[in-house]
Amino acid sequence: MFENILLGFATAFTPENLAYCFLGVFLGTFIGVLPGLGSLAAISMLLPLTFYLEPTTALIMLGGIYYGGEYGGSIASILLNLPGTPSAAVTCLDGNPMAKQGRAGVALFITAIASFVGGSVGIVALMGFGPSIARLGLGFSPADYFALMLLGLVAAVTVGGGSVIKGLIMVVLGLLLGTVGTDVTTGDFRYTFDFLELRDGVSLVAMAMGVFGVSEVISSISGSKTRKISEKVTARSMMPTREDLRRTFGPMARGSTIGGFLGALPGAGTVIAAFMAYATEIRIAKDKTRFGKGAIEGIAAPESANNAAAQTAFIPTLTIGIPGSATMSIMLGALMIHGISPGPLLISDHPTVFWGLIASFWIGNLFLLVLNIPLIGLWVRVLQFPYKYIYPVVIALICIGVFSMRTSVFDVSLVVIFGALGYLFQRTGYSPAPLILGFVLGPMLEENLRRAMLMARGDPIRLVSDPLTGSLLAISALMLVWAVLGGIRSLVAARRKDQVFPIGEG
Amino acid sequence: MPSFHWNKIRRSLAASVIGGLAVVSAGATIAEDYPTQPITLVVGFPPGGSTDVVARILAGHMSNTLGQPVLVENRPGAGGTVGISHVASSDPDGYTLGVSGVGASILIDALGRDSGYDIDNDLDVIGVMGTLGLVIAGRNGLEAQTLPELMEFAKANPEALTYGSSGVGTPGHLAMEYLKSLAGVDMLHIPYKGNTPLLNDVVGGHVDIAMLTTPGAAEHVRAENIQPFAVSSPDRSSLMPDVPTVIEGGFEGYTATLWNLLVAPKGTPADVQAKLSDALNEAMKDVRVVGEFATKGLAPTISSPEQATQFLHDERSKWIGVIETAGVPKK
Numbered sequence: 001m002f003e004n005i006l007l008g009f010a011t012a013f014t015p016e017n018l019a020y021c022f023l024g025v026f027l028g029t030f031i032g033v034l035p036g037l038g039s040l041a042a043i044s045m046l047l048p049l050t051f052y053l054e055p056t057t058a059l060i061m062l063g064g065i066y067y068g069g070e071y072g073g074s075i076a077s078i079l080l081n082l083p084g085t086p087s088a089a090v091t092c093l094d095g096n097p098m099a100k101q102g103r104a105g106v107a108l109f110i111t112a113i114a115s116f117v118g119g120s121v122g123i124v125a126l127m128g129f130g131p132s133i134a135r136l137g138l139g140f141s142p143a144d145y146f147a148l149m150l151l152g153l154v155a156a157v158t159v160g161g162g163s164v165i166k167g168l169i170m171v172v173l174g175l176l177l178g179t180v181g182t183d184v185t186t187g188d189f190r191y192t193f194d195f196l197e198l199r200d201g202v203s204l205v206a207m208a209m210g211v212f213g214v215s216e217v218i219s220s221i222s223g224s225k226t227r228k229i230s231e232k233v234t235a236r237s238m239m240p241t242r243e244d245l246r247r248t249f250g251p252m253a254r255g256s257t258i259g260g261f262l263g264a265l266p267g268a269g270t271v272i273a274a275f276m277a278y279a280t281e282i283r284i285a286k287d288k289t290r291f292g293k294g295a296i297e298g299i300a301a302p303e304s305a306n307n308a309a310a311q312t313a314f315i316p317t318l319t320i321g322i323p324g325s326a327t328m329s330i331m332l333g334a335l336m337i338h339g340i341s342p343g344p345l346l347i348s349d350h351p352t353v354f355w356g357l358i359a360s361f362w363i364g365n366l367f368l369l370v371l372n373i374p375l376i377g378l379w380v381r382v383l384q385f386p387y388k389y390i391y392p393v394v395i396a397l398i399c400i401g402v403f404s405m406r407t408s409v410f411d412v413s414l415v416v417i418f419g420a421l422g423y424l425f426q427r428t429g430y431s432p433a434p435l436i437l438g439f440v441l442g443p444m445l446e447e448n449l450r451r452a453m454l455m456a457r458g459d460p461i462r463l464v465s466d467p468l469t470g471s472l473l474a475i476s477a478l479m480l481v482w483a484v485l486g487g488i489r490s491l492v493a494a495r496r497k498d499q500v501f502p503i504g505e506g
Numbered sequence: 507m508p509s510f511h512w513n514k515i516r517r518s519l520a521a522s523v524i525g526g527l528a529v530v531s532a533g534a535t536i537a538e539d540y541p542t543q544p545i546t547l548v549v550g551f552p553p554g555g556s557t558d559v560v561a562r563i564l565a566g567h568m569s570n571t572l573g574q575p576v577l578v579e580n581r582p583g584a585g586g587t588v589g590i591s592h593v594a595s596s597d598p599d600g601y602t603l604g605v606s607g608v609g610a611s612i613l614i615d616a617l618g619r620d621s622g623y624d625i626d627n628d629l630d631v632i633g634v635m636g637t638l639g640l641v642i643a644g645r646n647g648l649e650a651q652t653l654p655e656l657m658e659f660a661k662a663n664p665e666a667l668t669y670g671s672s673g674v675g676t677p678g679h680l681a682m683e684y685l686k687s688l689a690g691v692d693m694l695h696i697p698y699k700g701n702t703p704l705l706n707d708v709v710g711g712h713v714d715i716a717m718l719t720t721p722g723a724a725e726h727v728r729a730e731n732i733q734p735f736a737v738s739s740p741d742r743s744s745l746m747p748d749v750p751t752v753i754e755g756g757f758e759g760y761t762a763t764l765w766n767l768l769v770a771p772k773g774t775p776a777d778v779q780a781k782l783s784d785a786l787n788e789a790m791k792d793v794r795v796v797g798e799f800a801t802k803g804l805a806p807t808i809s810s811p812e813q814a815t816q817f818l819h820d821e822r823s824k825w826i827g828v829i830e831t832a833g834v835p836k837k
Contacts (some may be wrong), residue, residue, distance in 0.1 A: 063590065081510070139710060184697055186698050199583065267700070321725055330553055333553065334554065339801050343724075343728070344725060346725075
């Protein structure tokens with residue numbers, strides 16, 4: 001183990017690998033900040049370039065882009081309420097209110113720290129228990145996946161703050177949008193309206209960029225928001241207070257754990273990790289009303305979660321050769337191009353690739369921290385730019401980014417449609433965050449339930465009798481009961497209050 | 507798609523302006539000079555996937571032969587049909603080519619799911635870009651050790667075994683239905699969204715049998731995570747030479763392979779097609795390409811446009827036969 005780590009650092013510390021690691025995280029951060037351009041698009045575009053690199057070097061750079069992108073994605077969320085990547089959508093909820101309160105520096109600082117903590121936890125998990133975590137992930141049957149996704153969905157109802165009914169409506173809308181495309185179980189096309197492009201479903205990036213990004217730009221045109229931040233950014237204003245730091249310890253620990261676990265499960269990914277971490281914080285918070293208004297926990301938890309997930313996503317990819325996401329498939333593609341067959345024997349056959357890459361993750365995360373803290377002042381200055389210059393650039397970037405994902409004009413039209421819808425949601429007080437979560441979870445929920453039912457030959461008892469599935473379902477049921485009871489109790493309390501102070505007295 | 511039409515109009519306009527003539531059709535390229543500009547090779551799947559890798563290996567070599575870069579452009583979607591329908595509506599000038607697999611060339615239409623184009627009338631087939639075998643593999647812990655044993659067990663216990671495929675109407679699904687109908691057995695089909703989650707579930711032991719691509723399965727076979735029963739190609743695979751073919755397992759005449767065709771919009775001039783065909787065949791003979799193909803479980807193919815078109819027809823009658831014998835429902 002120890003000599004492996006040494007071997008890893010020996011590989012990662014060559015000047016060439018260090019340079020490409022830095023290039024990767026720098027590009028990743030930059031691309032993450034740009035709305036619409038995600039690490040998937042960036043890695044796809046840079047893949048052909050890696051043909052000329054050593055396989056380890058190629059992977060170090062592509063890996064750097066990937067977790068660097070998770071890091072950068074939150075910057076635009078906080079500053080402009082435009083998530084750079086779909087997983088940073090949650091960070092908008094509390095990050096942007098903080099920026100509006102003049103605490104953008106603090107929010108960015110906490111993001112950098114939380115990302116570093118999350119990333120570190122993820123790397124430790126990857127180094128220490130990679131193969132065992134991978135085996136645990138393999139043990140998850142379709143029924144277990146279904147139960148886990150259901151748990152996520154139950155937790156989701158609380159996300160977004162404000163009215164529970166509105167949250168529910170948005171989750172359901174997300175689930176419905178998730179049904180568009182080819183039904184995996186029968187191969188039927190659903191709601192594709194004869195568009196070839198809709199057969200694979202609605203593009204998540206197009207939807208996220210529309211409902212968050214474009215709608216934000218539209219609402220700024222209407223002049224409902226005038227810019228208030230003009231004060232100078234001092235080093236002091238970036239520093240979180242002791243109270244801020246105290247509040248972030250718990251969320252970072254929980255976020256990293258949740259993210260680390262979900263990242264290692266093939267298919268779950270960083271978006272779900274960030275949402276689950278946020279929902280957990282709301283669940284356990286004493287004062288739930290602070291969320292959505294600039295609660296620092298609302299940044300620390302999802303940011304540590306998505307960065308932990310970005311690191312542990314490498315576990316199934318590298319230890320068993322099964323990529324958990326589209327981005328990870330491309331990473332494996334990069335290995336295959338170099339004649340290295342990714343699979344369960346990768347670690348023993350190519351130890352320099354595996355340990356070199358992991359060592360580079362440490363170095364890369366340190367680079368990110370060192371790179372980002374001094375840049376905070378620069379980023380905050382973006383807020384002092386007039387919107388009339390920023391927004392056209394933003395719209396152009398969104399269009400380029402979405403187009404580059406699949407070279408598809410159709411997806412750009414989707415952005416426009418979702419932008420209009422998003423503006424409507426914003427005006428009527430519906431948060432788009434639960435919509436995204438429902439959209440991400442819905443297809444996985446349905447696919448796994450139907451697969452599990454097929455395997456159980458249509459017998460629901462067989463489905464529930466599995467200990468893991470059963471307990472996950474029981475937790476979901478308990479959470480629902482808790483939520484309903486809590487709702488009834490506050491309703492009763494409100495009634496009683498009315499009786500004590502009859503209307504008309506004030 | 508409106509955008510495609512616009513592309514066409516825009517390109518025609520550009521051609522007319524540059525030509526400075528009143529009557530210049532969009533496809534009028536002087537074939538002797540071809541190619542004078544970079545060629546776009548459209549792949550209907552995302553980068554890094556098996557189709558993309560094939561395209562990039564061949565495009566690299568063809569660029570050298572043709573003296574112009576052959577650029578791979580990924581237009582993923584709807585089983586490859588989004589990319590191929592883009593090629594079908596492009597100008598037949600030899601500058602937009604496509605890589606069309608079994609699904610986009612045959613299965614999607616044969617199963618009654620409109621692909622948005624008609625391969626015979628909208629596209630010219632220039633050559634075959636190699637073939638790839640599938641492997642029937644089982645989870646660890648199955649009692650059967652060979653294909654005949656497995657089929658015997660399945661026959662004695664109808665619907666007791668589950669088999670996974672990478673999706674309804676994919677070659678893996680149909681190849682398994684084909685085997686089922688030949689062996690007269692019944693197994694429960696569990697469709698997945700692509701090869702990766704399927705691999706996950708067979709390695710994890712949640713599904714009994716899976717039809718996997720040989721390069722995707724080879725490492726798991728080597729690590730004894732899964733148990734190979736037979737390969738679907740007519741000959742044994744270079745990646746797992748110890749694994750017998752389905753034919754060796756007693757199913758005479760059974761073959762199911764994945765392949766890709768190099769296609770161009772219908773009406774591409776014959777001499778342009780000949781140049782492309784020569785460049786493709788040249789690449790197939792190259793030592794480095796052959797070596798790279800072998801490590802990825804691909805078998806190189808040499809074909810003229812006529813042979814490739816004939817290959818498409820033969821494969822189509824075979825798969826349509828499979829769909830009919832196996833009774834796969836059409837939409």
